[in-house]
Amino acid sequence: MISQYQESLLLPARMFQSVSMNTTYEDVLEHIESGIMLFDEEGVLVFVNKQMYAFLELARHSLLGCTMTHLLANIQLSRLKRKQVLRAYREMVRKNKPTYEFIDEYGRYWRATLRSGEQMKGSYLFILKEISDYKLIEQTAYQNDSLAMLGKLSASIAHEIRNPLTAIRGFIQLLHPHLHQLGKEEYAKIILAEIDRANDIIHEFLTSSKPSVPQVSMIPVSALLKEVVLLTESEALMKGCQINLHPLQGDMIISGDAKQMKQVVLNMIRNAMEAITERSDDYIGKIEVGARREGAEVRIFISDNGKGMDLCTLDRLFNPFFTTKENGTGLGLSVSDRIIKNHGGCISVSSRVNEGTRFVISLPLIQ
Ligand SMILES: Nc1ncnc2c1ncn2[C@@H]1O[C@H](COP(=O)(O)OP(=O)(O)OP(=O)(O)O)[C@@H](O)[C@H]1O
Ligand SMILES: [Mg+2]
Incomplete structure (x- = not known):
């Protein structure tokens, strides 16, 4: 039996054949983590699941039967969402890129994927998946990698920079009595303190892969x-x-x-x-x-x-x-x-x- 819901989606009944006795493909698509939006060969939106309309912050009924142009013209679509949809559309449909990644207004990362062509019999299927967790792992791995590299570089660079600093420190100490005569002893103090701080900073920067005490x-x-x-x-x-x-x-x-x-x-x-x-x-x-x-x-x-x-x-x-x-x-x-x-x-x-x-x-x- 075709449910009212399937009829409203204008989908052929075979698309919702039973997966098991009580579950239809429609239920499965409704409950997967990704957002899904299907446009038929005429460019009309014939299916949208909960994750997708929740992302767009629009009601399902205001989307079904729309074309992409109608969707973008929907006054309930926020300015930021409109920008995101438009960019995804440009990148994937116009520039023919299979995926497009973006960050939304709440700082969440998303990957949009487009399936079309013969495989989809003329229809366009947009899949949207939140990838914030992957991005976090990717970033942590990248930071750890870079920090490890930094650790290796540190010993040689520290050596090269510390040597001239030690020489400068020595000469300032030699100049100290002359500056004292000129009443500018304060200058020597500041220079010495700053060289010491530079030394500490170099040490801190260049050993930043190892936790210092x-x-x-x-x-x-x-x-x-x-x-x-x-x-x-x-x-x-x-x-x-x-x-x-x-x-x-x-x-x-x-x-x-x-x-x-x-x-x-x-x-x-x-x-x-x-x-x-x-x-x-x-x-x-x-x-x-x-x-x-x-x-x-x-x-x-x-x-x-x-x-x-x-x-x-x-x-x-x-x-x-x-x-x-x-x-x-x-x-x-x-x-x-x-x-x-x-x-x-x-x-x-x-x-x-x-x-x-x-x-x-x-x-x-x-x-
Ligand atoms: N106040 C700021 N305004 C604009 N951009 C900033 C500001 N602070 C940081 N940035 C951006 O962040 C980047 C990284 O900053 P960071 O201090 O880590 O390195 P850097 O300033 O480029 O080099 P350095 O190691 O000399 O500090 C900068 O190159 C800059 O693009
Ligand atoms: Mg900086």
Whole structure:
């Protein structure tokens, strides 16, 4: 017997022959994980399952009997969904690509597949599958691979960079008495401290495949941010940016390795300055730095009005060696991410092309 439902789908009864006594192919298609949409040889949508209309956020009855043009013109179809369907259609039907991958507005990954031609007797079958889990595994494997490679490279590079730094350190110490006479002893102190920090950073960067032992201490967030802003202010001015350090509410203390924390905030401010200088239009670059308490956590934010990032960049941001800069190493954020995770925190980011970027570092507070 043909059900009312099959009739409404205008499908020949043989398409829904029994799989077993009580189950039809229709039931099977309704309950599989992938979304399915079938257009007949006239281009009319004759079948759509639950996963597919749930993805489109439309009712089944508003889809059946439509052509692709009708579907795209449906006023209930959101702007973002319309864009996704249109892109998938262009890639697969117009450009003849068998699959198309995309990220939806909720950050989920999807793979659309098209089956057509003789095999489908003139019909077009669209299959949609969520692949967020595969992507996560793929990304983790890629990060692990890159980190292993980084570990191998580290020994030789560290050796090469540390040697000149040691020489510079020695000469600054020799110059120390002369600078003292000139009343500029402070300069030597700053240079020595910065060389030491560079040495630590090299060590940290280049051994980032091996977990290092953090030197744990209590860090007042306000002191941490003040110090980093002080270090970067002059560089920012030269690059035409203003750094605005927001006043903090109360004393917020975190526990961790102060040098590593400084390195993370420095990385982000440097990225912000670079994003501002890479933006071509003539405007004042602004970097906002601050922190606020959120329950038992502190949220440190660094936002800029630089060039921003597209989805593709956002997606690979924390991968080791991912960089869009000619002279970048692509290690800044991957190392920062690892440091913050080691401290029980996390980094989140939001960005818009040509508007700017906001990084938020969440860390547990000492109660
Ligand atoms: N504030 C930002 N605005 C725009 N793009 C950013 C920002 N921060 C990071 N990015 C993007 O993320 C990429 C990776 O950043 P990351 O700090 O890891 O490496 P990098 O800055 O390219 O090189 P380096 O190792 O010298 O830091 C950058 O190349 C850039 O494309
Ligand atoms: Mg960087």
